[in-house]
Amino acid sequence: MPGWLKYLAVFVLVGVAFAGMSIDGFYENNLTLNGRLRWTVEEPHNYLELRFHGSPMPNLEGFLKIYAQSDRFFNNNAAERYRLYDMIEAHAKYRWEKGAEVVLFSRENRFWFPQGLMELVSQWVVNDGGNAQGMRVDFWNLWKFYGVAIHSDYSQSGGEDANILRVNLPLFGDRVRVSSTLARKDWEGSSQNFNTVVSVDGYAALGRIVPFLRKFGTIGCAAEFARSRIPEPYDSAGNTAFKAEIREVRLGDLSLKLSYRDIGPNFRSYLSSDYDYGQRFNETGFNINASYFFPTRAVNLTTYYDEYWAPQNRTFLPGPANPLHRYQEWYNELYVEFIHDVKYKVYYKYYRGWDVNYDAYKIYPTLFNEISFEDYFAKVKLQFRWKDIGTPYEIQAFGVELNANLSQNLKLYMRAMNVNEISESRQTVFAQLQYHAFSNTEFFLEFGNPGDSDNDLTNDDDFVNVGSSAGITKQIKAIIKIYF
Numbered sequence: 001m002p003g004w005l006k007y008l009a010v011f012v013l014v015g016v017a018f019a020g021m022s023i024d025g026f027y028e029n030n031l032t033l034n035g036r037l038r039w040t041v042e043e044p045h046n047y048l049e050l051r052f053h054g055s056p057m058p059n060l061e062g063f064l065k066i067y068a069q070s071d072r073f074f075n076n077n078a079a080e081r082y083r084l085y086d087m088i089e090a091h092a093k094y095r096w097e098k099g100a101e102v103v104l105f106s107r108e109n110r111f112w113f114p115q116g117l118m119e120l121v122s123q124w125v126v127n128d129g130g131n132a133q134g135m136r137v138d139f140w141n142l143w144k145f146y147g148v149a150i151h152s153d154y155s156q157s158g159g160e161d162a163n164i165l166r167v168n169l170p171l172f173g174d175r176v177r178v179s180s181t182l183a184r185k186d187w188e189g190s191s192q193n194f195n196t197v198v199s200v201d202g203y204a205a206l207g208r209i210v211p212f213l214r215k216f217g218t219i220g221c222a223a224e225f226a227r228s229r230i231p232e233p234y235d236s237a238g239n240t241a242f243k244a245e246i247r248e249v250r251l252g253d254l255s256l257k258l259s260y261r262d263i264g265p266n267f268r269s270y271l272s273s274d275y276d277y278g279q280r281f282n283e284t285g286f287n288i289n290a291s292y293f294f295p296t297r298a299v300n301l302t303t304y305y306d307e308y309w310a311p312q313n314r315t316f317l318p319g320p321a322n323p324l325h326r327y328q329e330w331y332n333e334l335y336v337e338f339i340h341d342v343k344y345k346v347y348y349k350y351y352r353g354w355d356v357n358y359d360a361y362k363i364y365p366t367l368f369n370e371i372s373f374e375d376y377f378a379k380v381k382l383q384f385r386w387k388d389i390g391t392p393y394e395i396q397a398f399g400v401e402l403n404a405n406l407s408q409n410l411k412l413y414m415r416a417m418n419v420n421e422i423s424e425s426r427q428t429v430f431a432q433l434q435y436h437a438f439s440n441t442e443f444f445l446e447f448g449n450p451g452d453s454d455n456d457l458t459n460d461d462d463f464v465n466v467g468s469s470a471g472i473t474k475q476i477k478a479i480i481k482i483y484f
Contacts, residue, residue, distance in 0.1 A: 021054040026483045033476040046070050049088070059097070064090040099141040106133035113148045113166055116201030116224040117243040117259070121183050122273040126162050128154040134162075145169055147179075159188040162271055177203045181226075185270045192231060195270045199226035199241075207248070217250030228275075230268045238264035238317070241281075257289040261308075265317050282318075283310035285327075298337035305330050312354060325354035325361075341374040365389045368458070378404035385458035396420045397464050399457035409436050415453045419464055426471050428452040428463055442481045449473035 030045040052064040065088040091105040103110060107130060111123035126132065132152045140146035147167040154160035165182040184196045201224035207213045223244040230239070245259040265282040269275040285308025292301040306329045311318040318324050333347040346369045355362040366388065372381040383399040399417040406412055411434040418427050430448040437443070452463045452473070 021052060023050060023052055024484060025050040026481050028479060028481045031478045033478075044071075059095045060093070062090075062092045099139055101138045103136045104134075105136065107131060110134075110136045111150060111152065111164075113150075113164075115166070115181065116179060116199060117222055117245055118199070118224055118226060118241060119272055119274050120181055120197050120199060120226060120269045121164055121271045125271055125273055125276075126150075126152050126164070128152070128160075132162075144171075161186045164271070172209070175205045175208045179203075183269060183271050195228065195230050195268060197226055197228045197269045197271075199224055201225070215250075217255070218248035219246065220248045221246050226267070226269075228267050228269060230266070230270075232266075238266040238282075239268075240264045241267045241275075253293045253295055255291045255293070258286070260286045265311075265314070279314045282314040283308045285309065300333075300335045302333045302335070303331065312356065327351075327353040343372045345370045362391065364391055364393070376405075378402060381457070383458045385464070387464065392422065394422065395464055397458035399453065401457060410434070411436070415450075415457060417453050417457060417463065426463075429472055440483045442483075444477070444479040444481075446477040446479065447475070449475075 026049055028047040028049075030047070032045075047067065047069040049065065049067045052062075054062045056062075066086065067088055068085045087107065089105070089107040091103050091108055091110075093101065093103045095101040109123060109127050109130070111121070111126045111132075113121075115121065132154055134150065134152040136151075137149045139148070145167055147165070149166075150162070150164040152162040152164075154162070163182075163184045163186075166179065168177060168179045170177050179201050181199045181201075182196070184194060187193045201222065203220060203222040205218050205220050207217050207219040213219055221244075224242070226241045228239050228241075241261075241263045243259065243261040243263075245257065247257040247259075249256040249258075262284045263275070263281045267275060267281045272278075274280040285306065287304065287306035289304045290302070293299075294301070308327055309324050310327065311322045311324055313322050316322050328351070330350040331347060332349075333345065336344045338344070347367075349366040349368070351364045351366075352361060354360075367386040369384045370381065372379065374380075379402075381399075381401040383397075383401075385395075385397045385399075387393075387395040387397065397417060397419045399415070402412065402414045404412045412431070413434065414429075414431040416427070416429045418425065428448065430450045430453060431446065432450075433445040435443040435445075453460050455462070458464060
């Protein structure tokens with residue numbers, strides 16, 4: 001499908017140019033002092049982003065975001081000088097207050113919607129790496145039904161399309177709800193080259209239905225049954241999935257949740273990260289989640305236990321050459337809030353499963369501690385993570401994060417981490433000085449690579465995992481942003 005949605009959004013905005021259109025955006029200039037101690041003052045990276053908003057009539061709006069960027073020398077190579085102009089995202093939206101909202105969009109993530117117990121559609125899969133375009137219709141007051149219908153065109157993936165429909169029927173004041181999901185992915189070629197998933201799920205709040213059960217909480221009971229169809233010839237058996245859950249059960253200050261799942265070996269949803277490359281199919285398991293809230297104390301104790309059975313190779317049926325194995329994960333967390341904004345969290349995680357590298361069951365425990373302090377001047381967070389204790393993959397990671405107000409206009413933000421493993425020790429540092437002198441201008445002076453520790457410090461496995469070759473990035477960046 002051509003990029004008709006992209007151009008439609010542009011045409012809508014041109015049409016409303018004299019009907020209340022507004023323009024805003026920002027300009028960014030980025031200068032770098034690299035490891036060779038040479039400022040690229042004569043080679044700046046320039047970035048301009050513009051956002052156009054328009055509304056020619058009530059309930060109708062258009063939006064377009066574009067950017068332009070350039071480097072005199074790309075990667076310090078005169079032969080790679082470049083300029084780039086492109087659209088970031090756009091949409092045209094009409095809302096009918098009595099029951100519908102229609103959005104035509106391009107490169108926008110319009111794919112999230114409430115689902116049942118299984119994530120049959122993952123928004124980061126359907127958006128085609130941020131390049132998808134399509135249409136979304138949300139509807140309500142359709143008798144008692146409400147839901148959403150989505151079409152997505154994978155503009156970067158050779159003509160693949162996705163179609164999704166989710167319908168909900170609330171009953172008895174939403175104490176009971178019946179829902180259904182239809183998800184389909186099509187590929188170019190044969191008319192039989194598609195994957196469909198159909199599910200039916202239900203929910204009942206027994207604590208709101210049966211009076212004497214109210215003292216035990218909401219007692220939400222939910223179940224979902226799904227069936228898939230895939231192009232491969234072996235999908236005629238084992239292509240179903242079932243999951244059931246009881247949640248929001250209160251026994252005094254203790255809250256419980258129990259669930260059971262049985263996912264068939266040939267069940268696939270190619271619009272889901274779980275039931276495609278995530279390989280959450282071909283397993284049977286259960287989990288228990290319990291939380292205890294200490295009365296009159298800011299103390300929470302949480303435990304989570306998950307156990308499931310799956311063959312060594314999930315893409316094949318269990319058998320003598322592909323035996324079933326037992327996998328267990330146990331997570332325990334204590335969270336405490338003290339006076340003066342002091343917070344402490346500790347958790348112990350235990351994983352036991354079949355390790356193909358050793359052809360045996362292995363245990364991988366992890367211990368984590370975090371304490372944070374906060375006042376009007378600064379917030380400090382300290383972390384220690386001891387990962388895969390007693391194994392060849394053992395790692396000890398220490399991290400600190402600081403966010404300080406040096407003055408009314410000057411702020412300091414810093415992250416630092418040290419990681420020790422059996423064969424080496426490595427460090428990473430990121431520091432940022434922020435200066436806000438004017439309402440529409442920001443100035444940043446940065447050292448290091450922010451990507452090494454941006455996912456919650458020591459929980460960032462891109463840097464913490466065994467074999468990571470990253471270290472301190474020896475570069476300084478000066479960035480100025482001007483908003484208008």
